[in-house]
Amino acid sequence: METTYDNSSLKLKKEFPEAEDFLPLNGTDYVELYVANAKQAAHFYQAAFGFQPLAYSGLETGVKDRSSYVLVQDKIRIVLTSPLTKGGPINEHIDKHGDGIKNVALWVDDAAKSYEETTKRGAESTFAPKTIEDENGKAVLSAIRTYGETNHIFVERSAYDGPFLPGYTTWNPEYKPASVGLKYIDHMVGNVGWNEMNKWVEFYAKVMGFAQLISFDDKDISTDYTALMSKVMTNGNGRIKFPINEPAEGKKKSQIEEYIDFYNGAGVQHVALATDNIIETVTQMTERGVEFLRVPDVYYADVLDRVGKIDEDLEPLKKLGILIDRDDEGYLLQIFTKPVGDRPTLFFEIIQRKGATSFGKGNFKALFEAIEREQESRGTL
Structure with missing residues (x-):
C-alpha cells in the first residue's frame, strides 16, 4: 500500500506571505462524494482512474444508514458514500444534486482550533469538534459550511493509525487494477x-x-x-x-x-x-x-x-x-x-x-x- 500521509506534525514553508494562514492546513485529507450506488462507483474509479481499495464502512462495521468505500492513489483519497435507507440528508442531496462532492476534508494539526478560528470569523458550523476512536486510536473532526451544501471537514489524525478513520475497516478485494500515475x-x-x-x-x-x-x-x-x-x-x-x-x-x-x-x-x-x-x-x-x-x-x-x-x-x-x-x-x-x-x-x-x-x-x-x-x-x- 502506498503511503498517503505522515502522522508527524508538518512545518511547511509559507509560499504566499500575504495569506494569514492562522489554521494552518497541511493538505487535502480526502474528498467525499455522495453517490447513488457507492459500490458501483468504487468499481468505476478503480477501473477507469486507477484508484486502489483502502477502507470500508457500512452494515458490516455497525453503520446502519450508509455505506462508504475509500479509495487511494498516492496522496489522493476519495470517499464514495451511499444511503442504505429511504429519506434522510444523503438521499436528499443525491435527489437534488445527483452524484456530487459533499465534503472537502482538510488535514490539520488541531481540528478544535481550526473550528474555533473559522467560526469566530463568521463560518457557519456543520458540526462542533468531536473525537472518534477505535482499537487503532482516535481522531478529531470538526466541520464548517461553504458554498452551496459543501462542507469543509477539519481532520486531526496524529493519534490514529488505522486504515482511514475510526469506524472503517480495511477493504481488500481481489480486484485491484493498476494505478494510472x-x-x-x-x-x-x-x-x-x-x-x-x-x-x-x-x-x-x-x-x-x-x-x-x-x-x-x-x-x-x-x-x-x-x-x-x-x-x-x-x-x-x-x-x-x-x-x-x-x-x-x-x-x-x-x-x-x-x-x-x-x-x-x-x-x-x-x-x-x-x-x-x-x-x-x-x-x-x-x-x-x-x-x-x-x-x-x-x-x-x-x-x-x-x-x-x-x-x-x-x-x-x-x-x-x-x-x-x-x-x-x-x-x-x-x-x-x-x-x-x-x-x-x-x-x-x-x-x-x-x-x-x-x-x-x-x-x-x-x-x-x-x-x-x-x-x-x-x-x-
Whole structure:
C-alpha cells in the first residue's frame, strides 16, 4: 500500500506571505462524494482512474444508514458514500444534486482550533469538534459550511493509525487494477451563482486566511457566446488552491449556468489531479474508457509558437488532446474529462506542471469552445 500521509506534525514553508494562514492546513485529507450506488462507483474509479481499495464502512462495521468505500492513489483519497435507507440528508442531496462532492476534508494539526478560528470569523458550523476512536486510536473532526451544501471537514489524525478513520475497516478485494500515475490534488474549482464570487473570495480570505493568487475576468475567459469570471484562492503553503467561478453575461448559457441548473445550486465543478507523466496517465485512462474533451487539431498548428520549446513530442499530445500553456515560471500540460455522471456537472482535470504555477489561461478559449460544443449537443447552450 502506498503511503498517503505522515502522522508527524508538518512545518511547511509559507509560499504566499500575504495569506494569514492562522489554521494552518497541511493538505487535502480526502474528498467525499455522495453517490447513488457507492459500490458501483468504487468499481468505476478503480477501473477507469486507477484508484486502489483502502477502507470500508457500512452494515458490516455497525453503520446502519450508509455505506462508504475509500479509495487511494498516492496522496489522493476519495470517499464514495451511499444511503442504505429511504429519506434522510444523503438521499436528499443525491435527489437534488445527483452524484456530487459533499465534503472537502482538510488535514490539520488541531481540528478544535481550526473550528474555533473559522467560526469566530463568521463560518457557519456543520458540526462542533468531536473525537472518534477505535482499537487503532482516535481522531478529531470538526466541520464548517461553504458554498452551496459543501462542507469543509477539519481532520486531526496524529493519534490514529488505522486504515482511514475510526469506524472503517480495511477493504481488500481481489480486484485491484493498476494505478494510472495520479499523485495529488492540485486544485478544486467551485461554481457559485451570479454575483457570488466575491462573497466566497472574501470568505476564504477572512474566515480561512487564504490569499488571492490570481483573477480572471470575462475578457480572459470568454468566447463569442459565453463567459465566466474566476478568482483563485490559496492557503499559505500553497497545498490548497480553490478557484471560485461565477457566470458572466454572454449571448448564450455558460458552462457555469448549465452546472448550476443541473446541480441545483453552487458546488464543486471539478477536481484537478496531478501526474508526473500526463501522456502515460491519459493514455491509460483513455484505454480504460474515460472520455476527454477534445479541441480541434488546428489548436496544435501554432501552439509551440505561443508556448515555446517543451520537453515532450507534440504528436502524442495532439493525439490525446492534451493542452499546453506557459507562464513566467515554466509550462503546464492539462486535459479535462467529460462529466463523469449523466448530469453535466462534476468532471476532472489531469494536469502536469513543468514549473508553471498558473492555470492554463492561454487554453481558456479553445477549452470553452470545446465545452460549448458539448453543451450544444445536449441542447443546453
